[in-house]
Amino acid sequence: MQIPFERAVREHGATVLRVCRAALGVGADADDAWSETFLAALRAWDGLADDTNVEAWLVRIAQRKAIDVTRARARRAVPTDTVADSPAPDNDHAEVWHEVTVWHEVAKLPERQRLALAYHYLGGLTHVETADVIGGSPDAVRRAAADGIKTLRRTYAPKTGPA
Amino acid sequence: MNTELFPVDHDDLAALHARLTRAADREGLLDLVYRTLDTPIGTLLLAATDRGLVRVAFEREGFDAVLDALAAKISPRILDDTARLEDTARQLDEYFAGARRTFDLQIDYRLSSGFRQVVQRYLSHIGYGHTATYKQVAETVGKPRAVRAVGSACATNPLPVIVPCHRVLRTDGGLGGYLGGLEVKATLLDLEHAA
Numbered sequence: 001m002q003i004p005f006e007r008a009v010r011e012h013g014a015t016v017l018r019v020c021r022a023a024l025g026v027g028a029d030a031d032d033a034w035s036e037t038f039l040a041a042l043r044a045w046d047g048l049a050d051d052t053n054v055e056a057w058l059v060r061i062a063q064r065k066a067i068d069v070t071r072a073r074a075r076r077a078v079p080t081d082t083v084a085d086s087p088a089p090d091n092d093h094a095e096v097w098h099e100v101t102v103w104h105e106v107a108k109l110p111e112r113q114r115l116a117l118a119y120h121y122l123g124g125l126t127h128v129e130t131a132d133v134i135g136g137s138p139d140a141v142r143r144a145a146a147d148g149i150k151t152l153r154r155t156y157a158p159k160t161g162p163a
Numbered sequence: 164m165n166t167e168l169f170p171v172d173h174d175d176l177a178a179l180h181a182r183l184t185r186a187a188d189r190e191g192l193l194d195l196v197y198r199t200l201d202t203p204i205g206t207l208l209l210a211a212t213d214r215g216l217v218r219v220a221f222e223r224e225g226f227d228a229v230l231d232a233l234a235a236k237i238s239p240r241i242l243d244d245t246a247r248l249e250d251t252a253r254q255l256d257e258y259f260a261g262a263r264r265t266f267d268l269q270i271d272y273r274l275s276s277g278f279r280q281v282v283q284r285y286l287s288h289i290g291y292g293h294t295a296t297y298k299q300v301a302e303t304v305g306k307p308r309a310v311r312a313v314g315s316a317c318a319t320n321p322l323p324v325i326v327p328c329h330r331v332l333r334t335d336g337g338l339g340g341y342l343g344g345l346e347v348k349a350t351l352l353d354l355e356h357a358a
Binding site: 001002003004005006007009013014017018021022031034035038039042043045046102122152153156 | 230233238
């Protein structure tokens with residue numbers, strides 16, 4: 001790939017972060033997966049064909065890194081009875097609150113919906129490609145992503161615009 | 164895709180970018196780093212390899228085009244790394260403030276070859292506040308008839324300001340040419356005379 005790597009980070013960094021957060025939740029795990037994704041991409045960058053769809057390629061790497069991080073987390077996990085609560089709404093920091101809480105809501109979705117959302121809706125992989133990485137049929141991916149979005153939209157109905 | 168529902172904070176991405184750059188650097192994966200710097204002659208792009216500063220570019224050249232060319236000629240493994248070019252930026256700041264007359268930097272001349280590189284390496288011997296003509300430079304490097312080639316070596320200098328091609332003028336005292344524009348060349352000469 002002849003494109004300066006920096007451009008790939010700038011153009012696709014946000015998408016890859018959304019994918020990692022949807023798959024792993026906001027925090028250190030998603031950050032680790034993001035970093036590992038771009039490090040792996042940088043290692044392979046020279047040899048990558050020029051006509052590669054860079055975003056889809058990155059999303060597929062992110063999917064593998066998310067699995068690595070999930071496995072590492074399982075190995076070091078400590079059982080706990082309590083689950084952290086979502087932060088309380090704060091009107092002065094509505095945007096920040098939204099940014100944190102939307103990922104908490106994503107985390108509450110059933111796993112298939114969450115992963116369909118991560119790789120299809122946010123990562124831009126096709127239904128077929130997403131089914132390929134998370135299993136199941138393309139049609140099931142389509143339904144899972146749509147159901148997940150429907151749930152989130154119920155929680156985050158737009159404040160303005162037609163009712 | 165509606166990304167408004169899934170905002171990503173710019174600061175979060177900036178922190179991840181900085182972490183990526185450090186990790187890539189540690190693993191020796193970076194062939195080129197760059198940053199931009201605001202100066203009195205406009206924003207400059209500074210790029211370096213592990214051998215040293217390899218390119219200084221003016222905004223009018225188009226930074227995307229400059230990075231594309233660096234990717235093609237050297238390597239596409241490029242990241243923005245402001246920290247690693249901090250010393251270069253500081254020295255340029257001092258130069259533009261009139262507080263520095265020579266640069267103490269490692270230079271990577273790989274973007275120029277043959278006679279052009281010979282000329283460009285020589286240019287740093289023209290001291291701060293001094294000028295030479297294209298003809299004098301041609302004579303000094305031992306090719307008295309290569310005046311036009313000296314001109315093109317100056318015009319293709321990949322390291323303007325640092326390698327002082329702005330100190331080379333026409334025999335009749337005219338400014339000659341300058342990649343950054345004649346106004347910039349005049350500004351640099353004024354700065355050096357005034358300081």
